[in-house]
Amino acid sequence: VDDSKVLVVGATSKIAGEMARLLAHQGAKLHLVARNEERLIELATELARVTEVSFEVADLTEFGRAPGLVHRAVEELGGLDEVYVLHGDIGDQLESERSFAEAERILSVNLISVVALLIPIANVLEAAGKGRIVVVTSVAGDRGRPRNFTYGAAKGGLNIYLQGLRSRLAHTRIRVTTIRLGPVDTPMTAHHRKNFLFGTATAVARDIAFARANGDVYVPRYWRPIMLIVRNLPLAIFQRFGFLAGR
Numbered sequence: 085v086d087d088s089k090v091l092v093v094g095a096t097s098k099i100a101g102e103m104a105r106l107l108a109h110q111g112a113k114l115h116l117v118a119r120n121e122e123r124l125i126e127l128a129t130e131l132a133r134v135t136e137v138s139f140e141v142a143d144l145t146e147f148g149r150a151p152g153l154v155h156r157a158v159e160e161l162g163g164l165d166e167v168y169v170l171h172g173d174i175g176d177q178l179e180s181e182r183s184f185a186e187a188e189r190i191l192s193v194n195l196i197s198v199v200a201l202l203i204p205i206a207n208v209l210e211a212a213g214k215g216r217i218v219v220v221t222s223v224a225g226d227r228g229r230p231r232n233f234t235y236g237a238a239k240g241g242l243n244i245y246l247q248g249l250r251s252r253l254a255h256t257r258i259r260v261t262t263i264r265l266g267p268v269d270t271p272m273t274a275h276h277r278k279n280f281l282f283g284t285a286t287a288v289a290r291d292i293a294f295a296r297a298n299g300d301v302y303v304p305r306y307w308r309p310i311m312l313i314v315r316n317l318p319l320a321i322f323q324r325f326g327f328l329a330g331r
């Protein structure tokens with residue numbers, strides 16, 4: 085049995101909920117942070133039957149709260165071993181091309197709020213000398229596509245930030261894992277047409293919870309070769325495929 089002290093940010097996401105269940109059953113002590121109070125209490129109540137759980141409600145775009153959220157987690161857990169960051173919002177791409185407010189919102193939720201959290205998280209773990217940081221980004225960050233490039237820019241920026249953080253912490257025993265996640269059937273993709281490449285929340289939650297690489301991990305794994313091709317396709321060829329260049 086594992087008795088890790090684990091912070092899960094964005095805990096009410098479908099994938100995070102599945103992951104928290106897995107970690108709880110492994111014996112991890114959990115501190116959950118999410119925006120939706122009702123769903124957070126529901127999840128915490130369920131998990132409390134299995135393990136020790138504490139939680140805090142927060143809109144993560146209130147960036148100034150980030151240090152307090154992290155320090156409260158450390159207090160509640162009595163230390164910190166692992167952090168999983170899963171909140172995100174794909175937003176409205178077309179609206180983000182008409183209105184800066186939507187573009188700003190997408191960049192705030194998916195990039196700036198995560199950086200705000202990673203500053204205190206990295207410093208707390210660095211002081212302890214060990215730990216694991218796992219952040220869920222997206223294959224959308226690998227190449228800008230008309231369908232979701234505002235969100236993709238945020239996730240791609242996050243990939244670079246995490247790469248730098250990993251290098252900064254390379255002399256410590258802190259691992260930084262970037263999960264480049266492919267499409268998954270969750271509320272975020274409720275209105276997207278599903279195809280055979282879609283993952284399920286339960287399967288990807290397992291891959292995320294057990295990823296140990298100090299690097300970038302594609303989940304599911306088949307996205308690594310697919311994105312290698314997508315990243316390298318010349319624009320003229322890229323434009324010919326509706327599933328890549330379409331809206």
Ligand SMILES: NC(=O)c1ccc[n+]([C@@H]2O[C@H](COP(=O)([O-])OP(=O)(O)OC[C@H]3O[C@@H](n4cnc5c(N)ncnc54)[C@H](OP(=O)(O)O)[C@@H]3O)[C@@H](O)[C@H]2O)c1
Nearest residue numbers: 096097098099119120143144170171172222267268270272
């Ligand atoms: N599903 C996919 O196809 C896919 C693909 C690649 C990457 N991802 C990434 O995977 C992660 C998990 O997403 P999911 O698929 O599990 O989607 P989900 O069930 O829709 O969860 C998204 C979560 O983000 C939270 N959130 C959004 N804005 C927030 C804010 N300002 N403050 C606090 N929480 C906020 C939502 O909280 P509320 O319930 O309060 O709105 C919700 O719990 C996200 O980072 C997403 O970008 C998903």
